[in-house]
Amino acid sequence: MWIDLAITMVKIIFILTVTVGFFAPVLTWVERKQSAMMQDRVGANRADIFGFTALGLFHIIADALKMFTKEDFIPQGANRALHTLAPIIALIPAILTFAVVPFGGQYTLWGKEVNLVISDLDVGLLFVFAIASIATYGYVVAGWSSNNNWSLLGAMRTASQMISYEVTMGLTVIGVLMVYGSMQLTQIGAAQEDFWRWGFFLQPVGFVMFFAASIAENKRVPFDAPEAESELVAGYFTEYSGLKFGMFFMAEFIEMVTIGAIMTILFFGAWHLPFLTTADLLSMFDFLGDNGANLVVMLIHVGVFFGKVTFFIFVQMVIRWTLPRFRYDQIMKLGWKILLPLSLANIVVTGIIILALN
């Protein structure tokens, strides 16, 4: 019992370290640097410690210091309680989704079954959607409580956009559920051991639509109408400063990791290497003994999983710095008139094919 608790604690600490401790801060640097590279610029490279700039990596520390020491400003006439609460509501769901995200399969280490997921829920996917939609409240409350017209407009856009795209997101995932017959993320991952049974090959249309919808959920360019710098100053977080602003910022970056992780699990073979099943890998490291082989395979799988997540984050960044922002009516048109019918058609076609194959 204590051992189980310890394993769970280790897993929680690992996930928190990777997402909050590593991905979220490093992505702020990656975003600046990658956009610079893509636009033939240099990017952040001035913050230095004793003359070492480390390619601008110290900007992370500089940013964190700035956010911690900045004035925490609450505008006049704002609802103080909700204004403080909003960034927390926005940030917590982003981190919480990782509770059900498996970052590896099941391994036997010293007679102990280790399942590399914090909480292996039967309704894992539903849990992800349920928690992710709570974040909407954070953004809406942030916009409303700021007592600022820009913020309110941004919040309204957030609400409508997130609700519209959640429909598409939920419906596209149904195709995946029909194919794998499970809502448990670990089982969906385990079902993709064979390369040709990756979700990408079984649900190509669903993949594209899910990607589009999840970027819209995260409110990043090209779906960043809620914060639209050129129209709404900064949208729902116009009136935020210091660490509260940082929390919105971090929520966005952690959500990018979440999207990458969910995409990897649903469509890109989770932790599996192409053409190498777990049994193959285990026999490959047979010389290390049973425990050693399991341990090595576990590390490989975790590495592969986060490699795939990194790839999806890269793709999201490329999209973010390639496409211009949609107009608001275009977002709605894309969501309701194109993606929704397409996702319904996807379900129908998937159903017909499954029926025909059986």
Next chain:
Amino acid sequence: MAYYVDRNVKMTWWERTYIPEILRGMMITSRHFFRNIFGFVPFFLGKKKDREIFTVYYPEETMQFPIAYRGRPVLALNEDNRPNCVACGLCEIACPAYCIDIIPGENSGKQNEVERYPVKFTIDYAVCIFCGFCEEACPEEAIFMSDQYDITMLDRKKMKYDMEQLLVPVSELKDRMDFCRKMYGKWNY
């Protein structure tokens, strides 16, 4: 000429599916990214060669400005170690921002001696708008626009430059002088 933008661009079926065109755009940006990230390594070693990036590392490197660039106006110091200025006041009058302030002095009028000279010549760079009218008005080739533009002070009073700070040897202003002769063409050289 009015210029009509055709907003009803007819897209082909292929373009209207949107996804292939997105991929094409992503290919372009990714190509730049990967090309630059490999050119990034020389930068890490402190070299700036073989790189497509056109950023200028400002305080360390400065741009080479074209000769027509109007930086801060300076006074020309001729070979006899005295300003070309004869304190006629034309630049003072031409200045739309009234940033030039001249106090003229007079010599005795002997042979081989300038009759008039500026006792005090101040330009307030906090007021100057870098228009170049003073240069155009000057009949004596005494005031020129240089290529310096970074005049930053913590105190506004220090922005007021007096004659010692303004004087620049005429040899450094040769290019600009030639440009002015060509440009304004009033000296008939």
